[in-house]
Amino acid sequence: MNPEQEVKTEQEVKPEQEVKPEQEVKPEQDFDPISMVIKLVVEILLEEEVRELASQMNEYRNNLARKILGGINDSNLQDIPLSMSRFCESFKAGWKEWKKNGEDKEETSFNIFITQMEN
Numbered sequence: 001m002n003p004e005q006e007v008k009t010e011q012e013v014k015p016e017q018e019v020k021p022e023q024e025v026k027p028e029q030d031f032d033p034i035s036m037v038i039k040l041v042v043e044i045l046l047e048e049e050v051r052e053l054a055s056q057m058n059e060y061r062n063n064l065a066r067k068i069l070g071g072i073n074d075s076n077l078q079d080i081p082l083s084m085s086r087f088c089e090s091f092k093a094g095w096k097e098w099k100k101n102g103e104d105k106e107e108t109s110f111n112i113f114i115t116q117m118e119n
Contacts, residue, residue, distance in 0.1 A: 060098045060109065064091070067110045080117050090116035 094113035098105050 056099070057095070060095055063098075063106050064094060064110060064113060067106075080114065082117075086117055086119075090114075 098109040
């Protein structure tokens with residue numbers, strides 16, 4: 001270490017600009033009914049979307065588990081090496097297909113999952 005260099009403690013090191021956690025609200029901005037309604041509606045919509053997405057993801061996961069466990073005795077499934085990195089990518093690929101809501105999404109998403117696992 002160069003003697004000319006000073007070691008600064010954490011308290012001594014300060015960023016050039018301090019970041020404020022939240023911008024101060026002026027009194028006239030405290031009550032803006034339109035903004036409050038928009039915020040509330042967005043929160044409600046986001047909550048509904050997240051619940052729907054979670055429900056679909058759970059349905060996909062259950063379908064995938066059922067097909068994998070049901071096919072354990074299937075010689076085609078026994079030959080597929082299980083790799084966590086491939087499993088994650090295969091799961092994502094199957095999920096993308098599942099979200100398309102095709103007529104046969106259960107079978108199609110499972111087939112894509114298996115195809116990705118094999119590659």
